[in-house]
Amino acid sequence: MKQFQYTRALTQQSAIEAIAKPGTKIIAGGTNLIDLMKRGVTAPDKLVDINHLPLKNITATKTGLHIGALALNSVVSENSLVLQKQPLLSMALKAGASPQLRNMATVGGNMMQRTRCSYFYDTTMPCNKRAPGTGCGAMEGINRMHAIFGTSDQCIAVNPSDMSVGLAALDAVAIIAGKKGERRIPFTEFHRLPGDHPELDNHLAAGEMIVGVEIPDNNFAKNSYYLKVRDRQSYAFALVSVAAALEISNGTIKNARLAMGGVAHKPWRLFDAEKALIGKPATEDSFKQAAQIAMQGAKGYQYNSFKLKLAPATITEALKHAAGLA
Amino acid sequence: MTKGMSRIDGRLKVTGAARYSAEFTPAGMVYGVLVGSTITKGSIRLIDTKAAERAPGVLKVITWLNSPKIAGYQVEHGKPEPAKGTYKLFYNNKILFNGQPIAVVVADSFERALFAASLVKAQYNADPHHTNLRDNAAKAFAPEGDGTTKRGTEDAWKTAPVKLEQEYIIPSEVHSPMELHAIIAKWDAEDKLTVWTKTQGVQDTRDGIAGIFKLPKENIQVNSKFVGGAFGSALQVWPHEVAAILAAKAVKRPVKLLLGRADMFTSVGYRPYTWQKIGIGATADGKLVGITHEAIGQTSTYEDFNEGPIGVSRSTYACPNVNTIYKLAALDIGSPTWMRGPGEATGAFALESALDELSYELKIDPIELRMKNYASTDPESGKPFSSKFLDEAYKLGAEGINWKDRNAKPASVTKDGWMVGYGMGGGMFGAYRDKAAAKAILMADGTLIIQTAVSDIGPGTGTAMVTIAAGVMGIPADKIRFDMGDSSLPLAPSQGGSATTATVGSAVYQACTDLKEKFQKLIGNGGTDHPDYAAILKQHSLPKLEVTVESSGGTERDKYAFYSWSVHFIKVLVHPATGVVKVDRAVCVADSGSIVSPKTARSQIVGGAIGGIGMALMEETVIDHRYGNIVNNNFADYHVPVNADIPQIEALFVNKPDPHINPMGAKGMGEIALIGMAAAVANAVYNATGKRVRELPITPDKLVGMDLELS
Known part of the structure; x- marks a missing residue:
């Protein structure tokens, strides 16, 4: 693993400033990022730990439910407001990973997790997502886990998240912060299709971070x-x-x-x-x-x-x- | 709760006090990390180690170019290189499989060694490779050892009124113990070596190292007190162990070398992918006429691995005509090795599936069909079985699972939207008794010490040995110490082939019996059965009394055929829309002689059953044959069962002594716990769905593809 710097962000502002520099990545639960670093799939120069930012709250608003980006998957899945208003999200979360991982993984991190395509993880294999232009190992390879919708001739990988499937169904909104302030995008437009740029998983711009999601109230709980x-x-x-x-x-x-x-x-x-x-x-x-x-x-x-x-x-x-x- | 002694090392294991091979730190220890080949076949053209050598903390990088000569690898002058043999580390520039070690990097910390290993860059001349057994089956050859045999008339099944012929496939599986393989090698002098390594046999490892490095056995000390599962993966000296020993010599410091999980898929063997075909025929009333069992298993290009999967068809049922054909296909993959239930687990999947298929053809209950062909003597050797109570095991299991609830018509029962099915499958495995020695020492304070060089890879060998000693001597278990996992202790074979309790247990039994006799002699006639040993020692001013005995089987092995037997009963739920299979109940019955240690026996059955359910439903090493590499070499993608997949497993025992095997009447149990389980699950899936999956694992995609619906 390449040597890297580690800093702890004390404010959201300082985190946003830190990630403006290329080669810098945010670390929250680290359940995926650390694996990617160990395997040599990604090699950041600097990690900014945001675990101390006040982004863990789950609160009812006038129109819905606000969940901070650092709320743990396990906490969200057991939260009484979530269970009462959006049980689908709880079910999706509990279907994901293992209890140990859910105790570490955050909502924002879950949104950022990368594909589990084995060609993406194996640095000796071709993969347009990991190394653009090298080809897609899965297209003609072992593609049992791969996509059947929205593929491109560059990439047939799938997003592995369960939580995100729940949030997409529930019309959630992703709240994103950057230097210019906050913006909100529909959850369904947060992630991308591979197209000609499979290296990009989502529409988060450089220097932006996820700060939360909101789910509008609905009548689906029953x-x-x-x-x-x-x-x-x-x-x-x-x-x-x-x-x-x-x-x-x-x-x-x-x-x-x-x-x-x-x-x-x-x-x-x-x-x-x-x-x-x-x-x-x-x-x-x-x-x-x-x-x-x-x-x-x-x-x-x-x-x-x-x-x-x-x-x-x-x-x-x-x-x-x-x-x-x- | 099962009665009997709890694990003597249970507390050490759950508190972390048990120290495994990687958990020692001799003074001055440094770390070795292997670099694996990224091609599958060919040769190394160039290997650049400069960047690695310059990396911080690096002491040495060893490749084929600078490797010290390993004495045991050298071919006598003038003699040709043998065509086949054990893989030789850093011997030349040839690449024989993907992941083959091409370098070992030694550094002063694990992290630095790992980083430097990433800087070793090789260029290769790649040759076309072959990793797909099905594409290479035509080139398969008959190996030495078990293979083509005939009893009675060849292919007699074809003449039977009711017959079928089907192909069965099991994929390659990896052992997947929790504990990764690890070794620490420390040279105490130019020709004296101590190692701590994960092994199923400290003395076999000692002898293996002695052969490879041409050292006197007595100069090698092997320690392996705790092993976190092995399942056959630690029965030989592997290249990573050679690398650590070599590296330790080169840097003149102790070297620790750990395999990562991905390495576990390429470095310590696996169960070979095996294609099988069974032709089986019976009379209309269910008497077997003939079985033809053909198999092609995978091996490497440099070594022939023969696990004889066809043996089960010769000795399981009373069938007058049985012929077998077994071949190996040499692929550009590292050698396979023994994995729990080796050979029989593979063979029994085919045989027990075929028997189930035949039962539906005949419209005879699967248990009844087996009873109609029950072998009371070994059909192959003609010898009587030393003991066989499989008929009682059938009864126990059938009652346990409520077999009467099974509907003989497939795909006819549903509950809450799930299809319900029952299946059964049997297992058998040779009941061996090897040679072993044990020392029993009674100390002045009344403590009994038992010593033997056995390993305990998880079944609870120490617990069983202490139970035996306590029973003979009448000493409570907490006053007995059991020393093991040390090559300097009295002779013991590797823990494998389900032979440990029968073999080492016999030596412990004998040592304790002899020791007790010594005490009886001291006190003369009229002593109690369980005398106060400490008082007698004191009375005779003895500091201790000890006995060392060697014990092995005798002529009884010429007179009888020794086998352990099992039968597994399974109830499954299959979802017709999603193809998901849930094992709802599992009842496993072992006929393995007397049960020495009930609690650990139960956990052994449970562990084997889980392994068998994994084999049936999810385990599969997946290779991308274009590259020859394993794509699912991690625990997220290579699936073994998790708790949520496993119901309460009911372990039942016939628990009748085998009168011929040894003084305890105990036969082996480790292998039969798994053998037959995969077929039992597949047979239950058939009963539930009417669809027969003949290629493991039975994953949802396969069943969805078969369009499940109620008949």
């Missing part, structure tokens, strides 16, 4: 579910995961939110399927139709074509659970 299909029951990334939230009135769907994980370079919100659900009866047939709509444009590769079947099945199952039908 009918939401996070279903993660994986090779083992804990500490495994999603083959496919689905965050499903419904507002049901007299058996009819008034409103719906759906997002998928394990299928794209970003949390994959299913806007068309949501629209198709509105006004429909909350039945398995409606859910299956929505799942079919959700799959439009999906493309499988050698080892991940099973996701073309698994993804719609998982959407249907998640909706059934959300609607209380399973």
Whole structure:
């Protein structure tokens, strides 16, 4: 590992000033960054530890729920406001990683975690995300875990987060601070698709940091579910995961939110399927139709074509659970 | 709660007081880190170590160019290099597998050695490589040892009224012990060496090192008091151990060398990928007519590893006609090695799956089919079994799992949206008894010390030995000290092949029996069964009394066929939409003679069962054959079961002594705990879904691809 400097930011302002310098990275829980540094995937000159900044609070606002960027995944998942207002987020968090990791990982860090594509981690392999222009090892390689939506000829990696799938479904807003102050962007527009720049995971500009997320109040608490299909029951990334939230009135769907994980370079919100659900009866047939709509444009590769079947099945199952039908 | 003694080292282990091989710090110790090849086959054209040598704290970088000659590697003058043999570290510039060590960097701290290792740059001449068994099966060859055999008529199964032929595949698996392999090598003199290393046998490691470095055995001291799991991965002297010993000599300081988790996939062996085909036929009422069992396993290009997976088909069932074919495909991957249930675990997946398939063809209950073909004598040797109570094990297991709840029609039961299925699969493994010695010393304070050079890789050997000693001597366990894991102690074989309790336990039993007799002689006739040993010593002004005995099996091994048996019963839930398999219940029954140490026996069954569930559902080493490297060489991507995957495992024992194996009547248990489990799970999945997965692991993608639905 390359030698690096470590400093502790005492104020948000000083953190923002510090990260303006190239080669500087923020460290919070470090659950992903340290691995990346050990493997030589990233080699920052300087780490700025932000763990002492006052960004841990979870508070109800007039319009929603504010969660500080440094709130721990474990704390958020057990928080009474979260459980009451946004149980889907709690479910998504608990589906991720392991209890030990959730005790270290922060909300902001979770948003920043990088793909788990093995070609990205192995520095002897080609990878356009790690080393632009070297090619994609996964495209013709072992791509069982890889994307079926929104891929480019540069990269077929997936975003590994469960939390982000929940936040994308819940219309969350990411609050970002930089030298010029704060800006807010829809969570669904925080992460990027790979396109011609797979080295970029998100739209965070140089010198910016995540300070929190906000989730607007909604009527989904009663009918939401996070279903993660994986090779083992804990500490495994999603083959496919689905965050499903419904507002049901007299058996009819008034409103719906759906997002998928394990299928794209970003949390994959299913806007068309949501629209198709509105006004429909909350039945398995409606859910299956929505799942079919959700799959439009999906493309499988050698080892991940099973996701073309698994993804719609998982959407249907998640909706059934959300609607209380399973 | 199971009765019996708790682990004698349990407290040391959970408090961190148990010191493993990496946890010693001899004065002046420095650190070695290996650099692995990034190509899979070819040769090193250039290796640049200058940057590494200049890096802070670096003492030495050893490559094939400057490696001291290793005496045991040298070929006698004028003789040709042997075509096959153990891998020779830094011997020449040839690359035989991805990850092969090409350099060892020694520095004054682990971090500095690790950093300097990243600066070693090699250029290669790469040759085309072959890492895919299926593409190289045509080139497979018959190895020495077990392979092509015939009993009765070849391919007789084809003449049977009910028959089937199917292919079964198990992928390569890695041992994945929690404790990483590590060694500390310290030269005490020019020709005297002490090592602390992870090994299943301190004396075999001593002898291995003696052979490689041409040292007298008595000049080598090997210590390995605690081992955090090994599963077969520590039964030989590996290249990283040679590297540390070599490096320690070169820098004239003790060297510690630890493998990282990724190294564990390339440096200490694995269970070989194996393709199998079984043809099996029976009469309409279920009497087996013939079995043909064919297998092709992977080996390296430099060594033939023969684990004989076809043996199970010869001795498990009473079948008049059995023929086997076993071949090896040499691939550009490091050599495989023994892994828990070696050979039989692979073979039993195929045989026990095939038997299950046959049971559905015949419409006969799988247990009934096995009972119809129950072997009361070893069908292969014709010898009687030393003991076999597998029929009782079937009964115990069937009751335990509520086998009567199984619906013989597949895909016919659901509960809460999950498909429900039951399956069973059996295991067998030779019950060995090797030669071992033990010393028993009764001290003036009444303490009993037992010494033998055995290792304990986790099953609780010390606990079992103390239980045996306590039983013979009538001394409470807390007054007994058990010394082990030290090559200077009395003879003991490596812990492997499920033979330790039967072998070393016999020596301990004998030593204690002889010691007690010595005391009986001192006090003359009429003494009590458990005399006050300390008082007798005092009375006779003796500081201590000791006995050393060597013990081994005798002619009984010519008269009987010795096997341990197991059967696993599994209830699974399979989700029809997502293909997720959950093991809902597991009942495992062992017929392994008398149970010496009930608590550790139970945990051994539980551990083996979990290993078997991992084999069935998730374990798989994945290679990108374009490059020949392993892509999932870490614990996030190589899946072993976590607690959430495992139900309460019910371990049951027939617990009847084997009258012939040894004084305790105890047979081995480590291997049979795993053997047959993968088939039991696959068979339960079939019962639940009507879909047969013949290539492990049974991951959701495979079942989703089969379109599960209720029949």
